[in-house]
Amino acid sequence: xxxxxxxxxxxxxxxxxxxxxxxxxxxxxSARPVFGVAGNFLVGAVDAAxxxxxxxSERLCLTKTASTIRSATGETDSPPGPAIFGLDGTTxxxxxxxxxTFARWHDDMLDPLDWVVDREVLSIGTNEIGASQIAVxxxxxxxxxxxxxxxxxxxxxxSGPVLLLSQxxxxxxxxxxxxxxxxxxxxxxxxxxxxxxxxxxxxxxEIRAGSALYALRIDAGRExxxxxxxxxx
Amino acid sequence: MTxxxxxxxxxxxxxxxxxxxxxxNGSIETPLGVMYNMGxxxxxxxxxxxxxxxxxxxxxxxxxxxxxxGAGFTLDSPAGQFAMAPGTLRxxxxxxxxxxxxxxxxxxxxxxxxxIVSATTVIPPVLAILPGCSSPASLxxxxxxxxxxxxxxxxxxxxxxxxxxxxxxxLTVTGQGFQGPLxxxxxxxxxSGQTISFAINFTPSAPAFYFGTLAIExxxxxxxxxxxxxxxxxxxxxxxxxxxxxxxxxxxxxxxxSPATLSGSVNIAFLPDTALVTDDPAxxxxxxxxxxxxxxxxxxxxxxxxxxxxxxxxxTGTSSGRIRFTxxxxxxxxxxxxxxxxxSIISLDTAIATRRATDLDVSLIGxxxxxxxxxxxxxxxxxxGQQLSPGAFRADFTSNFRSYFTSTQAGGQFQALVTFPVTxxxxxxxxxxxxxxxxxxxxxxxxxxxx
Numbered sequence: 001x002x003x004x005x006x007x008x009x010x011x012x013x014x015x016x017x018x019x020x021x022x023x024x025x026x027x028x029x030s031a032r033p034v035f036g037v038a039g040n041f042l043v044g045a046v047d048a049a050x051x052x053x054x055x056x057s058e059r060l061c062l063t064k065t066a067s068t069i070r071s072a073t074g075e076t077d078s079p080p081g082p083a084i085f086g087l088d089g090t091t092x093x094x095x096x097x098x099x100x101t102f103a104r105w106h107d108d109m110l111d112p113l114d115w116v117v118d119r120e121v122l123s124i125g126t127n128e129i130g131a132s133q134i135a136v137x138x139x140x141x142x143x144x145x146x147x148x149x150x151x152x153x154x155x156x157x158x159s160g161p162v163l164l165l166s167q168x169x170x171x172x173x174x175x176x177x178x179x180x181x182x183x184x185x186x187x188x189x190x191x192x193x194x195x196x197x198x199x200x201x202x203x204x205x206e207i208r209a210g211s212a213l214y215a216l217r218i219d220a221g222r223e224x225x226x227x228x229x230x231x232x233x
Numbered sequence: 234m235t236x237x238x239x240x241x242x243x244x245x246x247x248x249x250x251x252x253x254x255x256x257x258n259g260s261i262e263t264p265l266g267v268m269y270n271m272g273x274x275x276x277x278x279x280x281x282x283x284x285x286x287x288x289x290x291x292x293x294x295x296x297x298x299x300x301x302x303g304a305g306f307t308l309d310s311p312a313g314q315f316a317m318a319p320g321t322l323r324x325x326x327x328x329x330x331x332x333x334x335x336x337x338x339x340x341x342x343x344x345x346x347x348x349i350v351s352a353t354t355v356i357p358p359v360l361a362i363l364p365g366c367s368s369p370a371s372l373x374x375x376x377x378x379x380x381x382x383x384x385x386x387x388x389x390x391x392x393x394x395x396x397x398x399x400x401x402x403x404l405t406v407t408g409q410g411f412q413g414p415l416x417x418x419x420x421x422x423x424x425s426g427q428t429i430s431f432a433i434n435f436t437p438s439a440p441a442f443y444f445g446t447l448a449i450e451x452x453x454x455x456x457x458x459x460x461x462x463x464x465x466x467x468x469x470x471x472x473x474x475x476x477x478x479x480x481x482x483x484x485x486x487x488x489x490x491s492p493a494t495l496s497g498s499v500n501i502a503f504l505p506d507t508a509l510v511t512d513d514p515a516x517x518x519x520x521x522x523x524x525x526x527x528x529x530x531x532x533x534x535x536x537x538x539x540x541x542x543x544x545x546x547x548x549t550g551t552s553s554g555r556i557r558f559t560x561x562x563x564x565x566x567x568x569x570x571x572x573x574x575x576x577s578i579i580s581l582d583t584a585i586a587t588r589r590a591t592d593l594d595v596s597l598i599g600x601x602x603x604x605x606x607x608x609x610x611x612x613x614x615x616x617x618g619q620q621l622s623p624g625a626f627r628a629d630f631t632s633n634f635r636s637y638f639t640s641t642q643a644g645g646q647f648q649a650l651v652t653f654p655v656t657x658x659x660x661x662x663x664x665x666x667x668x669x670x671x672x673x674x675x676x677x678x679x680x681x682x683x684x
Contacts, residue, residue: 019648230522
């Protein structure tokens, strides 16, 4: 046989922990793990309190407090206020709306960037070749631009939040969430009043609508909107 | 002439002997005598004394004087004279009320008969209503809606606020549907500052409003309650097909308009089919992440608002069994509503095959709502699409799964990583088919390609 493979044994290495969905930012400003499978969520104990922004991917989870950015390995001082994260592997581009500055986060350090965007920054993402993209509101229009200002795409006048995902864009249109796919097709989910988006994990986006929190599964072919437990006082 | 005069002189004496005054309490008459003490009266309260005049003689008597004089007292006496035939009686009410602490007296005059009636104002005992009942107005105690033939017990405390001991001679509950007081027996004495507890039970026998009276010494409290005949709230759902790992909506309504504004709680519980676990913690209401939500229904409405909303989202968990909904609250009957979550084959949320230099990993995330998973079969394929020998590779991880389910008590969800050490190159292995078995049947993955 050309490709010889002999299976000596089989080892069962799993089953010791619950499957983890991601990390949510609850309505009290606490970061909490979310366990389970789609449609069956269990929210764990508080990992961090007084969190103002959070973003998680497969390999990285960053939380922003008033003046620090924390990861699983440490924390670093940062400009005040909330942050918009664009996660890329084990690094991230971070935008601080209060100071209107960009920085690159890596290894629990922040390196300032000289990017200048003179409009409201809504989201930061990375395209399939690793280039950064920024969603910017310009009047009634949202455009997706490169850090040097080149326009890549535009969205049909969404007034609410925008989240750049891996090859997808999430935004609102009236009482609907719109998930724009790489082929420009759109999936819509009824949810009035969405006020913020954040990456819950590589597979879910967290949505706040009023006092409720939702998780939108974004895996291709398995898109579904769920409500997260314990999201109302 | 002399004879006539004698008769005339005797007439007042005869009239006096014919009339008598009594204090009437219920059916008991007590001669008023020269002095009559009404006892202690709570300051600010009004207490009535029924005074009865009897003509005990065999002749008619004209009452020319009948009045009462004294601060705090008012006698409902008739204007002018009135006659009383032999053997007749007439009742009059003497009211007393005062807002200062003192002993008050009234002079009662009936023709040439006189009496002094006294009353002493005191600070009344302090009644406190413990949670469970309410006092929507002064001197009113509301028991709230209670389903007919069910009971609601209200607890009270009574305290003597005076610096002197206080004897409680009157502590009664009257009124259909109200039973009590449960606790102390009168008479009893409360030392200064002392508190005692007692209770009143309300058991409506029919749908109606009920009224009663709690009398404590001279003070009376109105008791109010309402009985209802509610059928269970109707619980409905956004689907008739329930499966594990789903989120659904609960809707609650009444079959007819609510006779009153009611509130209570709706509760969710889970009864698993398996004995390996006692619960599934993911079965909960999503709004709060808890197993109980408050609900209200307004008077005249049929729709029940759950936590302020028309629906309540809940999760079905990852265990087969029964999701049980119960409702509780005054006036709400409690008939459980069960949703059956049937056993199902293993559901895979994610299945990933990963290649390493000397190992092949198969990562499986999903749930087994029967808690019987363990048997797996793996069939590997070469890059040419040929099934690799020795063919189907069967493994039994039942004990691992049972141990995991038992220790986590977190439902049937699992994350399993199966590793195959390989001798030789793993590059020639393209993919794997995985078959998982539980008590409900088999689950086969799509052809997983090693990444």
